[in-house]
Amino acid sequence: MSRRRDGPVETPLLSVRDLRTRIRTDGGWLHAVDGVSFDVDRGETVCLVGESGSGKSVTCESLTGLVPQPPAEVSADAVEFDGESVIDRSATELRSIRGRRIAHVFQNPQSALDPVYAVGEQVTESIRIHEDVSRSAARGRAVDLLRRVGIPRARERLDSYPHEFSGGMQQRLAIAVALAGDPDLLIADEPTTAVDVTVQARLLDLFRSIVGDGTSILLVTHDLRVVAAVADRVLVMYGGTIVERGPVEAVFGEPSHPYTQALFDSYGETDGPSIDERTARGEIPADGCRFRAECPHAIDECAGGAQPPFHRVSGAAAHAASCVHYGADGDPSPIRENATSPMDSRAERESEGEIAESSSTATPNAEGEPR
Template sequence: MQRCCARRQRRGQVLTQLLKVDALRTCFATPSGVFPAVDGASFSLPAGETLAIVGESGSGKSVTAMSILGLIPSPPGRVESGRILFKGHDLLSLTEPEMQRIRGNQISMIFQEPMTALNPVFTVGSQIREAILLHQTRDPAEARARAVEMLRLVGIADPDRRYDQFPHQLSGGMRQRVMIAMALSCNPDLLIADEPTTALDVTIQAQILELMRDLQRRFGTAVLLITHDLGVVAEMADQVIVMYAGRVVERAAVAELFDRPLHPYTVGLLRAMPVLNDRAGRLIPIEGTVPPPDRLPPGCRFAPRCAHVREICTRKDPALSDQGAGHEVACWLHLDYADMGNPS
């Protein structure tokens, strides 16, 4: 966390907003009606910084990323309202051919499961080369050389040989490195990383995170990190937004969020983190589950799981309010933080 704060201080206060999402609402049609998976999400990401989106499965993290990339399957889904400004241009106003020129070039994505994201019938090198040929050069030899160089940059030994191998011939960690090489092959301004270390063992996770940090420093790429792992957030992020049932419920700098969590849901997520020196290995779970979009409770969506629920919580959904130090929270209890306790 000190690393993140120091980096922000070095950059100063004037930061260019590369991405700005404003009141994004993405809905899906079901047999019982049309319901929001993302409901009014707003946030911004400066150039070169890392913003983490945190929350349980079903909170709307991946749908937010797919909305930015224009990859929401329609039907049954569609972006109903809001704006997604990338370099000042609203991505929602672009045609599909215009989005194709941005997707994989200026905005790239590392998908959650590389074995399903990579095409099993093509070599890994040809899949990296395809993006380079589409966006960077028409010369096959130049594209191959660039693909081999990217494999080398992500730490894959003997990249010339690995270029001609198929995904099933590589380990899980190596496939994830291939995904990173593919995502960064066109020097994107924005990299969206959706659970980039899921299903990897702890040692490989650490290597992948260190690789992402190194490549971010090298290329100056902004990163939108989607994760449920707060340990990864502490290691990687500058800013954090916490999502629950499609809504942003808390937003803060990473050190501020860990030092002073305000929303009961954020407090619960932090309490559920494993503690290295806790010999009993005790975790404090959050009771219940995230409600599906077609069965959202009235009022605050976290109220049925909240130990601090009040009568107003069951009637009215709170808006984000400024708590100082750039820290925002959507909770009727935000003035009673001392009564909520700290997860330490």
């Protein structure tokens, strides 16, 4: 099937450089996103992982101007989508990109659908928003969409209301809503968090098939199983900055930034000291390395100035961490000893698939390293 995905191959679909979003609060400016740069290639799934409050969602909503401004302010050196800058667009121009080119899926499926309308009307909303279409044309499109996301008996269920669907089905519907405008990039903000594990597995299959159709996905999650299942590349976020990035096998096999290691440890059941013992929870600093207050390897060079530059950390060319220890003068060996892959920290991960197997072979055998 011929699709509109034939842009210049060398430029990434989405290219973000130094994105900053600050939000005015009663206590001054809150720097929710503080200099984030990344690319999403065509037909690629990029996962943004990190703990709650690390700025993942704000990053996504800043891209298309969904963050309410004011109180927020978004600035960036560049946000280019399909070769065109979107950061300096007017509100109207941004609206014409949303839905048609970049679509969002949000965390909570129960509230994502308007209870007043039958689902058949809602899934075609992105077409309806931009133009009025005839009812029969919209219904035909809606049936295709419901089938696309795997809703059985699509034609009969067009006239059902959202409350008549289960949570998993509602999330499929929300994805159908996002897909209606035939977007090039799907930004999914924790789409599997509110559903149970079985449903989650089916949704991940759906995401894989969406990527198979040529749509790129930027997936926000804090669930590393989701990352392992669908991601091509991983971005690890902490305190509004990206601290580590790279192909999923490299990052999972050799987590290099101290924060990434802590994050992966917190997921696995390790025999060693818990993350609370290894790290000290403190205020996140606003300069230098944001993780230094909690980092067991923090040194004086971590403080002050901009975020540490990215250094290549492993065999994979694109795998880099924003940590001074990986620089020319640093010695990363004490950090490397802590590397715990989430893949082999749990036996059940073995069954997840080939990614798990390939990463476990690449992992240094250093699970639960005591300090």
